[in-house]
Amino acid sequence: MRRRIIREKVVQALYAHEISGDPVEHVVNTILTPLSTNQAAFDFAKNLVIETVKRSDEVDEVIRQRVTNWDFKRIATLDRLILRMAICELLYFKDIPPKVTMNEAIELAKLFSTDRSSQFVNGVLDAILAEMKASGELDKTGRGLYEGEAQPRRKRPHQPS
Numbered sequence: 450m451r452r453r454i455i456r457e458k459v460v461q462a463l464y465a466h467e468i469s470g471d472p473v474e475h476v477v478n479t480i481l482t483p484l485s486t487n488q489a490a491f492d493f494a495k496n497l498v499i500e501t502v503k504r505s506d507e508v509d510e511v512i513r514q515r516v517t518n519w520d521f522k523r524i525a526t527l528d529r530l531i532l533r534m535a536i537c538e539l540l541y542f543k544d545i546p547p548k549v550t551m552n553e554a555i556e557l558a559k560l561f562s563t564d565r566s567s568q569f570v571n572g573v574l575d576a577i578l579a580e581m582k583a584s585g586e587l588d589k590t591g592r593g594l595y596e597g598e599a600q601p602r603r604k605r606p607h608q609p610s
Contacts, residue, residue: 450490456534456553458484460561462498463530473502501530501537508536515576527562528569535574539581543589547578 462480466473477495484491501508512532513521524532535554538545551574558566581587 450484450487452493452549453553453556455484455490455494456497456557457560459494459497459501459534460527460530460557462494463501463534464527466498466502467526467530473499497534497537497542500541501534504537504541505533508533508540511536511577512573515573525562525566528558528566531557531562531566531570532573535570536577539574539578539587545589547587547589551575551578 458481462476465471465480466476469476477498481491481494481498484494509521509529512524512529516524531554535550538550539547542550551571554574555567555571558570578587
């Protein structure tokens with residue numbers, strides 16, 4: 450199952466939790482049930498929802514520090530939820546490359562929020578990522594993690610001319 454679809458469900462679960470105030474376990478069991486046919490997908494989604502909710506105060510402070518000229522309460526709910534989810538991925542999901550997190554968050558903003566949301570989400574995440582890189586706080590594993598980092602070239606199969 451594609452992670453984009455999983456993240457769409459995560460955003461839906463985060464929104465349901467935010468609006469209803471229902472316990473996170475109830476929201477997970479209700480919204481993420483369609484993912485339960487794929488245990489890895491369900492586990493990733495569940496962990497991302499729980500981590501995002503658990504760390505929302507901490508992550509909101511990170512967002513507030515980047516939007517000093519903007520009233521935090523005026524940030525669209527879906528933009529705030531997408532930012533929370535993406536920042537949790539950047540900080541606590543070590544195996545997900547930052548570029549993947551950013552691209553997915555931008556696409557989710559295009560799908561779920563306003564016309565300008567993708568630009569807003571991109572700007573905030575770009576500032577956070579730049580600061581994390583500069584401070585050495587970015588602790589990721591795997592390939593394709595950093596801009597400008599030399600990546601091993603994959604050999605292409607020989608194509609007949």
